Amino acid sequence: MTTCQQLLHQYSPIWRDATVHPFLTLCRTGEIQAHQFNTWLVQDYLFVVDFTRMAARLLADAPIQHFDILLAGLHALRDELNWFRVQAADRGLDLETNRQPTCTEYCGYMASLALTPYAVQATAFWAIECAYNQGWQLPGHMVPPYDEFADRWGNQGFTEYVQQLAQQADEALAEAPVAVQQQAEAAFLEIAKLETAFWQMAFNAEQSYAAESYAN
Numbered sequence: 001m002t003t004c005q006q007l008l009h010q011y012s013p014i015w016r017d018a019t020v021h022p023f024l025t026l027c028r029t030g031e032i033q034a035h036q037f038n039t040w041l042v043q044d045y046l047f048v049v050d051f052t053r054m055a056a057r058l059l060a061d062a063p064i065q066h067f068d069i070l071l072a073g074l075h076a077l078r079d080e081l082n083w084f085r086v087q088a089a090d091r092g093l094d095l096e097t098n099r100q101p102t103c104t105e106y107c108g109y110m111a112s113l114a115l116t117p118y119a120v121q122a123t124a125f126w127a128i129e130c131a132y133n134q135g136w137q138l139p140g141h142m143v144p145p146y147d148e149f150a151d152r153w154g155n156q157g158f159t160e161y162v163q164q165l166a167q168q169a170d171e172a173l174a175e176a177p178v179a180v181q182q183q184a185e186a187a188f189l190e191i192a193k194l195e196t197a198f199w200q201m202a203f204n205a206e207q208s209y210a211a212e213s214y215a216n
């Protein structure tokens, strides 16, 4: 039977690539370049907009017993979107910008999950939150201003939320046919790949690109 814990264990090298990246290590030491960080910030805001839509679809398909956790998650996403807007304004970044191809691909993938059973959506939703919970936590204490970012996804409350999402996904998986469990496993692997690519996109950001797209 597929469970969230088993997926993390079975695919630990792939999951490590999704959650351990030089981008995060450079945030810890403060050596990340402004254009790299700002690219991540703007693209992640655009990602979270579509992730919020995914959360709404998940709620729409969820059993009533799962509403409490998912409604709390949607409320937290409201705060998160507003927090991104404050962070962008503080840095003079324009959020009305185009998604980069990697962000577009990830958002397209999330949209495609709308057609999958609830167990697959729940597993994918957990995996996406778990990736940031672990990714921002693993490097250890980050220097300011990056500590605020590490705390957003690494704090105790968020860690417990991710555990609750895993429990709900596990419940759905336990009742799902094998073919659906396999679909959930494939979604986990696709998300691991897209998370790795997302860090790499920000890491590879070119100064000129950042200057151009944020100037107007």
Ligand code: HMH
Residues within 6 Å of the ligand: 044, 047, 048, 051, 128, 129, 131, 132, 195, 198
């Ligand atoms: C790319 N993955 C990405 N961005 C996020 N904000 C999260 C996961 C967690 O919400």
